Amino acid sequence: MILVPAELADLPRLLKFRTDSAAWLTQLGLDQWAKPFPAEHMAQSVKNGEVFLIKEDLAADAAATVTLDRDADARLWTPEERQEDALYVHKLSVDRRYAGADLGGRILDWCGDQAAKAGARWLRLDAWTTNPRLHAYYRAHGFTHVRTSNDPDVVSGWAAQRPASLDSGHGLALPESLAPN
Template identity: 50%
Template sequence: MIIESATADDVAKLLAFREEAAAWLSELGSDQWRRPYPADRLLATIDAGTVFMVRDGAVTAATITLTPDAEAGLWSGEELAEPSIFVNKLTVARTHAGLDLGGRLLDWAGDRAYRSGASWLRLDAWTTNAELQQYYLRHGFEHVRTVTEGGAVNGGPRVSGWLAQRPARLDAAHGLTDRVPLPTSIKLPDISQ
């Protein structure tokens, strides 16, 4: 399997991935990702070069978004001063479920984070999805805290505020053929404002 940068041609596939994942999560009793994701926001992240696709031959098997930018209101100023890469929208096609492709992608992300100068690979997960939280714990992440206040809509409850991190590290054992250019050093966000 190869990993490469997403292109504008991948928007429809990425939206379908999200719908497939939302339907699967709903069957499990989770309300995660029920709201449709705006295609224009997705295209903006692709244009920024932060979205990556795993291809298994002609089939798209998974996707991950990596960014040096954290969602506002989750991480402390002290944490944001530490060089970090944040995992978003990790999704594996149901056709490739059960193969630990998500774990391999997390290892690839940790390797990429390390090569860009980051100390941490961080993420926020759905606060009510205990199974997903356990998945991340099994893959070496440590729970930092759960942020429940200050959601995006009118400061209401936050739905994706379970914070976790693991050290960034070299890890070529992910087994993915990497066709993504090596990252440049990350720039720390300006937290003085």
């Protein structure tokens, strides 16, 4: 699998990841991601170079997406935690065609690798508060629950982190044409 930075032209596909995931989660009885995501917010993340698509090859449709940034939600992370060097995983979505292959785990390992290369101490994320299956998934991938927000406006309030670490075994890479020299 290769990993490529998303472009603004990919915005419809990025939004489709969100709606497809919401439909699948609805079948599981969860309201996660049921509210449409503001396209302009995602577009800004794309412009910032924070959104990535995972593909089998450059011509293939995306198998997954992830946003990796330094955006620490002040409602989830204390001022002291926000001062620590960390990268944050957002909007990780895997197309259902790739379910069961642990592509999400490989993406998390790539994110941890990127965090370590950036000198960050932590790889952090938040998850839908009412999705214990997702919490278990992240725990199985080395994340430790830090806290759950009791703010009624924070639906993705289950905060977790794991140490950033170099990991070349994730099998994801930029194509040679996009790799830095």
